Amino acid sequence: MxxxxxxxxxxxxxxxxxxxxxxxxxxxxxxxxxxxxxxxxxxxxxxxxxxxxxxxxxxxxxxxxxxxxxxxxxxxxxxxxxxxxxxxxxxxxxxxxxxxTAFQEAFARLGLPWDGARLFSFHGRPLGGGLLELALSPLSVVYTDPENTPARIARALLEMGAGGFRAHVAERLGEEGERVRSFARLEEVAEEAFAEPNVLILQAQAPLPPRLGFFPDELFERRLPKRGLITKREVRLLALGLLALPPDGILWDVGAGTGSVGIEAARLAPWGWVYAVERNPESWPHIEENARRFGVHNLTLVRGEAPGALEGLPPPHGVFVGGSGGELEGILAKSLEALRPGGRLVVAALTLENLGAAYASLRRTGLPLEGIQVQASRLVPTGPYRRLEAQNPTVLLAVRKEEGCGSTSSA
CATH class of the missing domain: 3.40.1010.10 (Tetrapyrrole methylase, N-terminal domain)
Structure with missing residues (x-):
C-alpha cells in the first residue's frame, strides 16, 4: 500500500x-x-x-x-x-x-482571512499570463522559487504599472530562521532579498486595471512615420470579439506589426499563448517593447515570413491575419489547416485587392463566412472647435472551423 x-x-x-x-x-x-x-x-x-x-x-x-x-x-x-x-x-x-499548506500558515501568521484569495504558483513555471491575473486580483498568494523571487515578481508588476499592492513575504515557515515581513509598497519588495523557501501575499490598495485594455493607439511604440503598422483601436475591439479566444487559447497573430492585437489577446487569454509572426526586422523591437510595456509575458515573437514561419507552431484556437506580404493565399491555407475544430480565423483587409483575395479564398472553404466593415471617426481639435475625422475603413472577414472538421483547404 x-x-x-x-x-x-x-x-x-x-x-x-x-x-x-x-x-x-x-x-x-x-x-x-x-x-x-x-x-x-x-x-x-x-x-x-x-x-x-x-x-x-x-x-x-x-x-x-x-x-x-x-x-x-x-x-x-x-x-x-x-x-x-x-x-x-x-x-x-x-x-x-x-x-x-505554506500559504495557509502564512495567512495564519499574519492573522489575515484568506477566503477569496487567488492562488498562484510560479515555482518552476514561467510568469506567463499568470502575472496579469496577479495584477487583476484583490488578494492573492504566490508560491515562488529561486528564479521567480518576490523581488522579481514585484519588479515585473511595477514595469506593467501595477504597483498598487501591499505585500507580505513569509520566509522559511516552520524552520529555523522563520520570518514574516510586511511592505507598504512593491518598490520595497523589488529591492529586497528573501530566504528560501518563501511565499508572497499581495493585497490590492488601488483600483485594479481592466482586463481588456482597449488601449489608445498612441500608447503603442511603433514604426513612424508609417502609421499603418498598427491595427486601429476600433478594429482591434471587433477583431477580438470575432476571435472569441478561450482563456487558455492559442492565437497566431500573423503580420503582427506592433503586436497590438496579440497583446490585447494575451490579456484576454492569460492561460493561453500568443505567437506574434512578423517578417520585418524593424518591427521586432517594437513588438517586444509593447509586450513589456503592457505586462504581457505569454507572447512569443516569431521572426520570419508567413506561411513558412507558421511551421511548427502549436495548433491555434484563433488566427488573426493583419498583414500578409503578398502571401495571403498561402497564409490562409496553412492557418485553416492548423486551426483547431471550433477555432476562428479573422482577416483584416484594408485594400480592395486583399479584400477580394481573402473573400474568394474563404468562400471556397464552404465555411460560414461573416463580414463587418469598420468605418470609425474620431473627435479631433480644429482650432477652438472639434470635428470628426474619418479613419481608414477596414473589412473584417471571419470563419469558424466546424467541430469534427479536419484540414480545410482554401485552394
Whole structure:
C-alpha cells in the first residue's frame, strides 16, 4: 500500500494520529532530506528525493510488489502543487493525508482571512499570463522559487504599472530562521532579498486595471512615420470579439506589426499563448517593447515570413491575419489547416485587392463566412472647435472551423 503524508510547519507534531500511524507503520519512507530528518529513529528504509521523480516511483512500485508499505512525505497538501498528483497517477488507490499548506500558515501568521484569495504558483513555471491575473486580483498568494523571487515578481508588476499592492513575504515557515515581513509598497519588495523557501501575499490598495485594455493607439511604440503598422483601436475591439479566444487559447497573430492585437489577446487569454509572426526586422523591437510595456509575458515573437514561419507552431484556437506580404493565399491555407475544430480565423483587409483575395479564398472553404466593415471617426481639435475625422475603413472577414472538421483547404 502507498500513502502520501503532508508535513506542515509544525513538523510531525502537526500530523493527525492516523497520518502519524501510517508513517510509523511504513517500511519505506520517501521524502526530502528535511522531512526524513524529522524521523531519526524510524527503522524503515529511507529514500531521499533526488533526481527524476520517475525513478522514485519505480522504486516505490518495486517495494510495493515486495509487499512493503511505502509512505511519501511531502510539504503541506500533496495535492496542491505537490507530488500527490504524480503518485496517484501511478498508484490510484494511494491514501493522501494533507497538512496545512505554506500559504495557509502564512495567512495564519499574519492573522489575515484568506477566503477569496487567488492562488498562484510560479515555482518552476514561467510568469506567463499568470502575472496579469496577479495584477487583476484583490488578494492573492504566490508560491515562488529561486528564479521567480518576490523581488522579481514585484519588479515585473511595477514595469506593467501595477504597483498598487501591499505585500507580505513569509520566509522559511516552520524552520529555523522563520520570518514574516510586511511592505507598504512593491518598490520595497523589488529591492529586497528573501530566504528560501518563501511565499508572497499581495493585497490590492488601488483600483485594479481592466482586463481588456482597449488601449489608445498612441500608447503603442511603433514604426513612424508609417502609421499603418498598427491595427486601429476600433478594429482591434471587433477583431477580438470575432476571435472569441478561450482563456487558455492559442492565437497566431500573423503580420503582427506592433503586436497590438496579440497583446490585447494575451490579456484576454492569460492561460493561453500568443505567437506574434512578423517578417520585418524593424518591427521586432517594437513588438517586444509593447509586450513589456503592457505586462504581457505569454507572447512569443516569431521572426520570419508567413506561411513558412507558421511551421511548427502549436495548433491555434484563433488566427488573426493583419498583414500578409503578398502571401495571403498561402497564409490562409496553412492557418485553416492548423486551426483547431471550433477555432476562428479573422482577416483584416484594408485594400480592395486583399479584400477580394481573402473573400474568394474563404468562400471556397464552404465555411460560414461573416463580414463587418469598420468605418470609425474620431473627435479631433480644429482650432477652438472639434470635428470628426474619418479613419481608414477596414473589412473584417471571419470563419469558424466546424467541430469534427479536419484540414480545410482554401485552394
Amino acid at each position: 502507498v500513502y502520501v503524508v503532508g508535513m506542515g510547519a509544525r513538523g510531525k507534531e502537526g500530523l493527525s494520529l492516523l497520518a502519524l500511524r501510517r508513517v510509523e507503520e511504513a517500511e519505506v519512507l520517501i521524502g526530502g532530506s528535511r522531512h526524513l530528518a524529522l524521523f531519526p529513529e524510524h527503522p524503515g528504509e529511507k529514500v531521499p528525493v533526488k533526481g527524476p521523480m520517475e525513478a522514485l516511483l519505480d522504486l516505490a512500485e518495486a517495494r510495493v510488489r515486495a509487499g512493503r508499505r511505502v509512505v511519501f512525505l511531502a510539504s503541506g497538501d500533496p495535492l496542491f502543487y505537490g507530488i500527490g498528483k504524480r503518485v496517484l497517477e501511478r498508484f490510484p488507490d494511494a491514501e493522501v493525508h494533507p497538512a496545512p
